[in-house]
Each structure stands twice: as structure tokens, then as C-alpha cells.
Amino acid sequence: MPTIAITGLRTFLGRRLAERLATEAGLRLVGLDRLRPHGLAAGVRFREIDLTRPDAGSALADVFHKEDVDVVVHLAFRREPTPDLDGDHELETIGSLHLLHACAGAGVPRLVLGSTTMVYGPHPDNPNFLSEEHPLRGHPHAHCVQNRVETERLVTDWAARHPGTSVTVLRPCWIVGPTYRDAVTRYFGRQVVPTLMGYDPLLQFVHEEDCLDAFARAATGHHPGVYNVVAPGVLPLSTVLRTAGKRPLPVPPPILYRLRAYPSQAQTGDRPEGFYDYLRYLWVADGRRGWEAFGRPLYTTREAWMAAISAARMRSYR
Amino acid sequence: MSETKPDPAGEGGELWSGALAGLRSELRRRLSAAPGADAGAEGDAEAEGIDWLALAEDLRRRLGQLGMRERSGEVDDFGLDPEMLRSARPLFRLLRRRWWRIEVVGLEHVPAEQPVMFVANHSGLLPWDGLALAETIEEAHGAARRPRFLIADWLITLPFVQPALARLGGVRACRENAERLLATGRSVIAFPEGVKGAAKTFRDRYRLQRFGRGGAVRLALAAGVPIVPVAIVGAEETHPILFKLATPARLLGLPFLPVTPTFPWLGPLGALPLPSKWVISFGEPLAASASPGAAQADDDLLVARLTEDLRTEVQRLVREALAIRKGVFA
Numbered sequence: 209m210p211t212i213a214i215t216g217l218r219t220f221l222g223r224r225l226a227e228r229l230a231t232e233a234g235l236r237l238v239g240l241d242r243l244r245p246h247g248l249a250a251g252v253r254f255r256e257i258d259l260t261r262p263d264a265g266s267a268l269a270d271v272f273h274k275e276d277v278d279v280v281v282h283l284a285f286r287r288e289p290t291p292d293l294d295g296d297h298e299l300e301t302i303g304s305l306h307l308l309h310a311c312a313g314a315g316v317p318r319l320v321l322g323s324t325t326m327v328y329g330p331h332p333d334n335p336n337f338l339s340e341e342h343p344l345r346g347h348p349h350a351h352c353v354q355n356r357v358e359t360e361r362l363v364t365d366w367a368a369r370h371p372g373t374s375v376t377v378l379r380p381c382w383i384v385g386p387t388y389r390d391a392v393t394r395y396f397g398r399q400v401v402p403t404l405m406g407y408d409p410l411l412q413f414v415h416e417e418d419c420l421d422a423f424a425r426a427a428t429g430h431h432p433g434v435y436n437v438v439a440p441g442v443l444p445l446s447t448v449l450r451t452a453g454k455r456p457l458p459v460p461p462p463i464l465y466r467l468r469a470y471p472s473q474a475q476t477g478d479r480p481e482g483f484y485d486y487l488r489y490l491w492v493a494d495g496r497r498g499w500e501a502f503g504r505p506l507y508t509t510r511e512a513w514m515a516a517i518s519a520a521r522m523r524s525y526r
Numbered sequence: 527m528s529e530t531k532p533d534p535a536g537e538g539g540e541l542w543s544g545a546l547a548g549l550r551s552e553l554r555r556r557l558s559a560a561p562g563a564d565a566g567a568e569g570d571a572e573a574e575g576i577d578w579l580a581l582a583e584d585l586r587r588r589l590g591q592l593g594m595r596e597r598s599g600e601v602d603d604f605g606l607d608p609e610m611l612r613s614a615r616p617l618f619r620l621l622r623r624r625w626w627r628i629e630v631v632g633l634e635h636v637p638a639e640q641p642v643m644f645v646a647n648h649s650g651l652l653p654w655d656g657l658a659l660a661e662t663i664e665e666a667h668g669a670a671r672r673p674r675f676l677i678a679d680w681l682i683t684l685p686f687v688q689p690a691l692a693r694l695g696g697v698r699a700c701r702e703n704a705e706r707l708l709a710t711g712r713s714v715i716a717f718p719e720g721v722k723g724a725a726k727t728f729r730d731r732y733r734l735q736r737f738g739r740g741g742a743v744r745l746a747l748a749a750g751v752p753i754v755p756v757a758i759v760g761a762e763e764t765h766p767i768l769f770k771l772a773t774p775a776r777l778l779g780l781p782f783l784p785v786t787p788t789f790p791w792l793g794p795l796g797a798l799p800l801p802s803k804w805v806i807s808f809g810e811p812l813a814a815s816a817s818p819g820a821a822q823a824d825d826d827l828l829v830a831r832l833t834e835d836l837r838t839e840v841q842r843l844v845r846e847a848l849a850i851r852k853g854v855f856a
Contacts, residue, residue: 335702406685
């Protein structure tokens, strides 16, 4: 029975994945994070690790050795950007570097990295469907995306130097669902949603359960390579807002991009472009490779979005 | 890939689609009342007793909701919105039949089997030529065979233009998109001249520019689809470019800033095409695509030769079509 270690146990994906694999698949699970999460399922062993500490690498290698870890699922990333740009960089990029050192030291046979399709970046010259081979251009004003791009580069270089470890990179697009919350769902959760006047890009979502399925299959099976984790189908931004009953507030981009003191923007520490460009240009990913490897998602983009907004509506009746 | 499910937030949409349906049926009645004659249209419509007040009210409501919000519903994987196409069809039909009086020649050359690569000369600032060609083929072969037209990069960055073109079947011109379209059995309209064709001045009208780098031919060979050369005459005169401004274009970050008889002077109205007389002429499918294969697509010399053949053929078709046309606005 393989042992699976999950970093970022307190993130949505980390926690849910750990509990699912421990209770449903009955695997040995080691959860790593800075603090113990409340009410953690009994099957998950918790080990305290702070990836931002300089000695995190050796501490991690110790854990991997002692627990005899076969698979590491790296999910210790911010759910959304914080104003602490340096802190985010320390955790996401340098933390990943520590983890890679530990994996090499402990000779971990398999590594699964959780990334995002946001690493392709919103660019007017993107093809309508981005394949996994497309260059990772990110966005210069989205610091957490840039951290992921850097992490992916580190992992790619590292994987080339360590052929003994099979590396799987999963890139989910924006996750929606009944329980998932982040800056994106908060943006869509407003009653009046600022949009860019004259732009109506196609968006793509993946349901939280489908995303977890893909991660669970990547952790338990052998799937080296890079995979987009997306749902089939696309929705224009206008339709996304209309189906949710939201009122779009079209703002000309130059004006919106000057609203730097805008509260939700101040929370991310980025210029508005870092988020709103993702609502301006196309960055839809091609999911065919992932569907072949991990099975077709249960929810299409539209169904995933419907599931998310109907849950949000039910919540408002509480 | 497009799903068909009822719209749950339908209360607002109900009203709107009702108004649209009314407007559409009015227009349809008006158009079918006088299929040929221009002058008869008004008289016939009046004789039928159309409720012009209701029509005006519908129009007013429609203009009031011109935002992006109500226009797109279900779209396919490339962003084409069949609902929006349906509602825009009367306008396109008006443009094609009355405004441009498009004459179609050689439609029998369009092969019966599905994906086809149409290669046409490009002209006019806005891709009216692609739109008109797609509509023409759809009218002849049905909605399932409507080809997607490839649009140049600079249009993709334009607000309002880009979403509208995407809903009407425009796709950014790049290898990945064309490959995917052909692989999923959808025909493609390519304009290998690209922005050089759209941005040439009126002096150079109907003189074909370089055909890109042979990408269209290479793709068609690799996918094993026939190439149909098409000449579109008339689109040059929709937005005749008198000259181009260099410095303001650089300041605005545009590849070029054209000056047409209408464009900067009339503001947004300058986007309206002039009523030139059009001829769309289809040539015979290129014979070389009979034995397809990836090996051929990798043969650079063959691709270059076929591209040049294709350019010559399109140029010949353009000259023929020009001869058919009696005058620019005749």
C-alpha cells in the first residue's frame, strides 16, 4: 500500500484530497502544513512543516524518509494572492524548491504538482485551445501566477536531472463548485460585477469534484507528464454573469486599470491587470489529454457553473 | 460540445427573446413580401399593414439592450453563437441581397464532402468578405457546413469587434485553431494575405499580396482537405483606404490607421461598408490535395509552389470576376 504525502494540507484541494484518499481509498496519508487543521479525518497523519523556513528541505526529507513516502502531492500554494508579495514568493517558489530538494534527498519515486491553467496567461495571440506544450507566459502583474510559472520551470528542470522520479503536473482552470471559494468565486459572487467594456471572453471552469478526481487519479496511478484539468465546453463571460443573475458593470479598461485603490485589488497586492486581463483575452485550455488519462469530467463548464450558483442561492436562504 | 439546456435566469431573457422574435418575424415577412425588387419593398410592406409603432418599439428596446449582456447565450467551443447568428441573419441577407447585390459564380466547385479550406483574397478593413462568404456557403449548403473565417490578430485586440466576430464565427488565424477546426470537420476560410491584404490602399486594389508563409496550404495538405480558391470582388470598395497614418497609429498602438472616405470623418458610422457591387467566384478545388499526407506538408518546396499556384489562381479568378462586374456600384 503506497504512502502519499500532501503538502498544503490546509488548502481546499489538499485537505479534501487527503481525506478522500484516506477514507475512500484507504491509503496511508501524511498531511503536511504549518498548522494542524481543525477536525482532520482520523486516517490522515499530520506532520508540522513550514515551507518558508530555510531548513524546510531537510525537515521534509526526514519526514519522507521516516514515513517511507511513495508519492508527494505538492499543493502548498496560496488559494489567492495576498498583498505580501515576498511572503507569497517564499512559500510558493522557494517552498517548492525546498520540496524538490527533499524529494531528491529522500528518493521519492513520484511527484504530483498542482498548478493552474492561468500560467498560460491571457494573451490576445493565444489559440482558442491551449495545449500543454504552449509556452507558459503567465501575466507580469499577477504575482502568484508568476510564482507558479517559476515553480513549473523549477520542476521541469529538476525532473530532467532526476529521471528516477516520475513527475505529473496538473493544471486545473478556475475551480467552481458548491463549497469552493477563492478570489474568483468572490468576484463572481458580487451583485454588480465590473467587467471590461467591449470584451466578452470565453471562460472555462472545472467542478471541484472533477478536479479532486483528477488529482486522486494522478496520485494513485502512474501518469507522468503535464495535463490540463478542465471541463468540456466554454461559456462567454456575459452568459456566466447572466445565468447567475448578476449585473455586469462594463468599465472601459483604461479606467478600470487605474482603480488601484479598489478594495478587492488592494487585497491581492497586484495591479488590476493581473486579474482583469483574465477577463479580457482568451486563455481556454485543451483538456483532451487529461480526459484520456483521468476520465471525462462529470460536469461540463456550464454544469459546473450551475452547480456553483445553485449552491450559492441555497446559501442565501439560510 | 455545445450543450442545450434551459436558461434558469430566464425572466429578463423571456421578454427580450419575445421582442426579438417579433422583430424577426416582421423582418422575415417584409423580406419575403418583396424578394427581388427594391422599390416594391416599402409599398408591399405598407399594404400589408405592418405595425410600425410596434416595430419601432422593438427596435428601441433592442438598441437599449445593445450591451454584451443579452447577446450571447449558448456558444460552441469556438464561441459561435447560433442564436445571435439567427437574429443577425435578416440584416446579413439585406446586406448581401440589397446592399451589395452579391453575384455568386461557380458554387458547383465547392466539394460535397465536409471540411474544405477556402482560400480567398482579403480586402476591406472589417472582415465583411469572410462574413459574406460564410453566409453564402451556409445559404447554399446549410448551417452544418457554415465555414469559420479566420481573422487577423489586430482585430482580436479591438473591443466590441472581437466578441461580435467570435459570436458570428470568426476565429483567430493561427495554426492550432485551423488544425482543430479541420480535424473536427468544420470548413475554414483563410485569407493568406492577412493584414497586408486588408491594409492595402485603394490604389493597390485587387492586386494580391504575398500569401503569408504557405501556412494555409501546409495545413490543408496535412489535414488532407481540398483547397477551394475564391475571389471576392467588391469588398475592396466597402472601406477604400485612401492613405494610412503612421504616427497616430503608433501612438494608439495599432498596426495602421486607415483614412477612408467615411472613417475618421463620420466616427463610428465610418464602420458601415459602402454599397459596392460584389461578385464571389469559386474556382476548381486544387488537384494536389488528392493525395494528402503529412510528408507533403513537410515538403517546403512543394508547399511554396502550391501556394504560388494558388495565388495565381485566385488572382485569375479576381480578374474574371472584375470582368463580370459592370461598375463599382453598378
